[in-house]
Amino acid sequence: MTHIKQFARLALAASVLLATGACTTAGKQGAGKQGDELSIYAAGPRAGSHVVVADFEASQRVAGASVLVPKPAVPKVAASRVGVDVGQEAMTLHFKDAWYANLRVETDAPLDLRAYAPAGVLAFDMNVEDMAQGGVSFKVGCGKGCERQVPFLVPARAMAGKGWQPLVFPMRCFTRDRDDFSAVSTPFALEGSGTGRVGIAQVRFLKSGTPNTSCPDYKTQSVTPEMLNQSWSINHWGPRHEAKKAEARRRNAAGEKTRIVFIGDSITEGWEKTGAPVWQRHYAKYNALGLGLGFGGDHTENVLWRLQHGALDGLDPKVVVLMVGTNNTGDRLENPVTTAAGVRRNIDEIQQRLPNANILLLAIFPRDEKPDSQLRRINDQVNAILSGFDDGKRIAFLDINQAFLTADGTLSREVMPDLLHLNEQSYEVWARAMEPALQRLLSQ
Template identity: 80%
Template sequence: MNRKTTPLRLSLVLAALLAVGACATPAKQSDELTIYAAGPRFGSHVIVADFEAVQRVDGASILVPKPAVPKVAESRVGVDVGTDAMTLHFQHAWYASLRLESDAPLDLRAYVPDGVLAFDLNVEDLAQGGVSFKVGCGEYCERQVPFLVPARAMAGKGRQPLVLSMRCFAHDGDDFSAVTKPFTLDGSGSGRVEIAHVRFLKTGTPNAACPDYKTQSVTPEMLNQSWSIKGWGPRHEAKKAEAARRKAAGEKTGIVFIGDSITEGWEKSGAPVWQRYYGKHNALGLGFGGDHTENVLWRLQHGALDGLDPKVVVLMAGTNNTGDRHENPVTTAAGVRRNIEEVRQRLPNASILLLAIFPRDAKPDSELRRINDEVNKILAGFDDGKRIHFLDINQTFLAADGTLSREVMPDLLHLNEQSYEAWARAMEPTLQRLMEN
């Protein structure tokens, strides 16, 4: 070996090794970054998951294994791997997921916000299911685009190209420099959906729309979830019919509760407590499981309050904006404000008792708890001392150290009968004062 050339050769070898290591994250100037085509690219691997388990996919078709005592015994989630595509199939699933994860984080900044996410989609069956797409935006950050309605319209039409603007996935402040979950296909209910040729492009023309995250919480929309789409509309019509019946019968509705599944729970585990506290007021519950602020707004604008003239409206909404979208507290609060405005317009004689969004998650420093706390700080400023009255009873549910117990909320979100009793007791002094005004 020529000693004089050894340092040069070593430099060349070192440069080559660095280049090999760097290939996991392609050069930023690349116009196209393909992350799946006949298999995952750039050090990525495929993960399939359901509500209870996660399974790595190594080139074979698999079912997610069931635990010894499954929470959803009838659910089945799996993936079929073909030569150039993967098919996520799921039955009776609360949650099904097929995602690409990268061992070496990918730098997607060149494709945000003006680029696109493109892939081929074949909806084989989705009559009883729904899907959404996610792109990672840094550590503990993913952005989701719901796609239930358009995906069902694609069913049975074969493989079709789908192009989504990266603006659908990019929020102010997101960091796409080190993304470990570049693409996820999520499903729920029952369905069979194939994806192929997943890639990011610097330029492209989107052929599908997505919500504007800055205005989504204040833009009225029906709730379109696979588990709710059949029942949400009929429930809305049934509630309208009940309000009309009360009006025709001359029955006074003293209190109206408006909200999401936590409010709907008054008709389930909270029913005995409801009767003891609110039966005498002929109260009406307008809680709908899964509702975001924009879904509440849609109901209010489509007759939910017609024929009613209550003394008090109890309003709590926003925790699904947090849980489903990890939404900015400012936009969630704007959605609540929009609901308040709609109630005030339609029920000008009513006082509004605006409740702080209840705590969720076990620990006080969890992300979702933190977001809800920030929303509540904004909501407190809506209290005008006249028609809008803010009430925070969250300490009722928490231990001294701020933790939330499953004895209080079994899933760390929804209440049991004892917790509805605690809610009613904590709210009663304020509610009675407003009822007497």
């Protein structure tokens, strides 16, 4: 691939290469001292490894020049397509209308990456051909059942059409306290969603180097306000926020008293979809604004951004119902302490902006079928911390999770069809279980 080599020479002349001099370019391997570099993919996967391409329903080992992930007999998204084209020195992941696309290197025997984490760097060359309706992220495994992800939607869209470019990530982007990199079976993965086409070449770890990219600090990400940048949300998240602000202004100008405000993620947003009939029966009489302040996909930092950018302007409710945090868990396997800090930061912001409101803080709802699943256990740990935020005055913590579960803690698909989101009957369960606490706060 001559164009990659040409770019590499230009990058070298421009001193874009790593400070160690160890950064390889496509078609050129072995730079740097012996042991300083660990190649993962260079004109093919490293010896003892292979490449897999997958969507959310199936996966396919890559052998040959072009692979398309096979569709099941009854696909959930019939129009979606995920595949990879393999060239002499690079591989290109292409995806269309995809919920999830994955291109990863798997090893036959686990690799020891402790020499490269957390002080080293992950370096590779990338060519974004199309990303106008898509997004990408990168993952590095950190041991059995452990992987770390760095979202890259906004920078990737900025790279579209500009040819091959070197990317160098500090390994601290993929490292958390107490991670054990001694046995990593998936050292690198490129993930996409929506529609896009992106090439990857010369994937390697280096013991030291100069990063040319950055990533959020995982210790403060949950409390640092940020817009939600996902391929499926980026085009409507901001406009939805502005539309809901306009609705609040209209209510305020009309003198309509909003007594209850619901704030949260897709589970709260579901009140205006699956839960709409239940909403009308229970909350329409309060002129409640819950239909506007639940945004699918939101993490604690995304809710915080909305609060700081006018979501509550002009409102003076009696009660705010707050539930957020399950996306911190599901997307990042976040430390429960960090997620709880994000919830606390949102509580503080609400109290500052709505000094007359009581806050009904809900435990994060259960997810996954079994009570011992990793995500369920993380949420339970978050909830244990949230319970301590109840001050007996303006903040009331309420855990109604048992209302959704069987006696042994199992979550049924009859209650939450995807083991995360509620059906109409479950919104009725939510409303009834919450009613005593809600009435008490409304009457204060």
